[in-house]
Amino acid sequence: MSDSDANTMWGGRFAAGPDAIMEAINASIGFDQRMAAQDIAGSRAHAAMLAATGILSDKDAEAIREGLLTILSEIEGGDFAFSTAREDIHMNVEARLKTLIGEPAGRLHTGRSRNDQVATDFKLWVRDQLDAAEAGIASLMRAFLGQAEAGADWVMPGFTHLQTAQPVTWGHHMMAYVEMLGRDLSRVRDARARMNESPLGAAALAGTSFPIDRAMTAEALGFDRPAANSLDAVSDRDFALEFLSCASICAMHLSRFAEELVIWSSAQFRFVTLSDRFSTGSSIMPQKKNPDAAELIRAKIGRIFGANVALTMVMKGLPLTYSKDMQEDKEQVFDAADNWMLALAAMDGMVRDMSANRDALAAAAGSGFSTATDLADWLVRVLGMPFRDAHHVTGALVALAESKACDLPDLTLADMQSVHADITSDVFDVLGVENSVASRTSYGGTAPSEVKKQIARWTEILG
Numbered sequence: 001m002s003d004s005d006a007n008t009m010w011g012g013r014f015a016a017g018p019d020a021i022m023e024a025i026n027a028s029i030g031f032d033q034r035m036a037a038q039d040i041a042g043s044r045a046h047a048a049m050l051a052a053t054g055i056l057s058d059k060d061a062e063a064i065r066e067g068l069l070t071i072l073s074e075i076e077g078g079d080f081a082f083s084t085a086r087e088d089i090h091m092n093v094e095a096r097l098k099t100l101i102g103e104p105a106g107r108l109h110t111g112r113s114r115n116d117q118v119a120t121d122f123k124l125w126v127r128d129q130l131d132a133a134e135a136g137i138a139s140l141m142r143a144f145l146g147q148a149e150a151g152a153d154w155v156m157p158g159f160t161h162l163q164t165a166q167p168v169t170w171g172h173h174m175m176a177y178v179e180m181l182g183r184d185l186s187r188v189r190d191a192r193a194r195m196n197e198s199p200l201g202a203a204a205l206a207g208t209s210f211p212i213d214r215a216m217t218a219e220a221l222g223f224d225r226p227a228a229n230s231l232d233a234v235s236d237r238d239f240a241l242e243f244l245s246c247a248s249i250c251a252m253h254l255s256r257f258a259e260e261l262v263i264w265s266s267a268q269f270r271f272v273t274l275s276d277r278f279s280t281g282s283s284i285m286p287q288k289k290n291p292d293a294a295e296l297i298r299a300k301i302g303r304i305f306g307a308n309v310a311l312t313m314v315m316k317g318l319p320l321t322y323s324k325d326m327q328e329d330k331e332q333v334f335d336a337a338d339n340w341m342l343a344l345a346a347m348d349g350m351v352r353d354m355s356a357n358r359d360a361l362a363a364a365a366g367s368g369f370s371t372a373t374d375l376a377d378w379l380v381r382v383l384g385m386p387f388r389d390a391h392h393v394t395g396a397l398v399a400l401a402e403s404k405a406c407d408l409p410d411l412t413l414a415d416m417q418s419v420h421a422d423i424t425s426d427v428f429d430v431l432g433v434e435n436s437v438a439s440r441t442s443y444g445g446t447a448p449s450e451v452k453k454q455i456a457r458w459t460e461i462l463g
């Protein structure tokens with residue numbers, strides 16, 4: 001392509017083509033070609049509307065429609081020569097249309113601008129990603145539900161500060177992630193509903209004097225309505241920021257579970273065994289089975305949240321309406337979307353494949369004086385002690401067990417009575433972890449009976 005070709009879109013005012021460096025900094029085709037399908041869908045809707053409103057002849061509209069379909073199949077087939085000189089996906093498609101159908105191609109841009117065009121394309125792209133995220137999150141929730149069902153009543157230690165706190169159930173721990181992902185899902189749905197207004201027809205910034213029908217293009221593209229302010233329509237990137245915010249929060253949840261998997265799969269914990277399919281070996285240490293997928297998921301939050309910060313910084317100082325800064329929105333979102341989808345899929349596979357080691361979980365559940373709170377509660381309930389006194393007595397019993405290098409259930413009744421004379425042998429009933437978890441029947445508690453109710457509720461919701 002020659003310099004003069006490069007200038008066909010605005011060549012009337014320009015005597016010379018751009019410097020090579022100008023072209024390099026200006027062009028977005030290297031990345032915005034990912035929006036080709038959305039660009040062509042937007043142009044088809046626009047052309048059909050121009051014909052329906054009498055702005056364009058049916059004959060020209062039909063030529064445009066056929067030309068756009070040809071271009072779509074060329075792009076999908078990998079037969080399209082993208083040109084940097086033609087800057088972006090919008091101009092690449094339009095220039096190709098001109099080659100294919102001639103003069104009518106020049107009429108397609110009536111009543112629109114690249115400003116509303118790019119906002120429309122990008123919204124459609126982000127909307128598709130929100131739909132993909134919704135499916136990915138729901139699938140991962142089902143994977144966690146499957147784990148919860150399999151071990152609804154398996155005991156394990158619950159932690160605070162990563163110190164053994166109280167026994168909980170495996171099912172309860174898995175269902176905690178179902179709750180988190182459930183909020184992620186609802187955030188994705190909210191974002192989709194809020195963003196679903198069409199910018200198309202806002203034109204450069206002020207609307208147009210042509211009698212266009214914005215409701216028609218909005219409907220054709222699956223939007224709920226046209227955006228009500230043309231200045232806002234071309235300058236809004238909230239939808240992209242909200243997408244990145246949804247992605248960041250969800251990636252943070254994935255990262256927390258990834259961290260748990262790294263800990264749990266270690267030789268010191270052995271709570272879970274990850275499948276070979278989602279682990280790697282070491283080139284020097286034959287015994288190693290590394291949780292690389294979990295570690296990479298843990299790291300993904302960095303680039304996803306980074307994209308969120310970067311785009312916020314791009315947008316924060318821009319006067320209305322469009323500024324070329326906004327072209328920097330896409331790479332951030334593309335990269336975050338790719339990595340979010342990959343992290344969701346990898347976590348899905350890991351959760352489905354992993355096996356919980358019931359015995360190791362149970363052994364850990366009973367260690368670390370995990371039923372000390374049950375003992376204190378027993379002193380309150382049976383001996384009528386104020387909780388603060390019971391806490392003190394229990395602390396003394398833990399210290400005694402520690403000095404004897406045993407756990408609480410291993411103390412004798414005489415040991416117990418040496419700390420508090422009124423303790424009876426009934427106390428041993430509450431020191432077992434099974435009894436401990438079974439007793440926590442408060443709503444949302446860890447008792448298997450409660451966990452099973454939550455499993456049933458989510459199974460119904462997810463259908």
Ligand code: ARG
Pocket residue numbers: 028032087088114115118322324326327
């Ligand atoms: N490639 C541009 C972008 O991504 C398209 C819009 C260009 N509009 C303009 N007025 N220069 O933002």
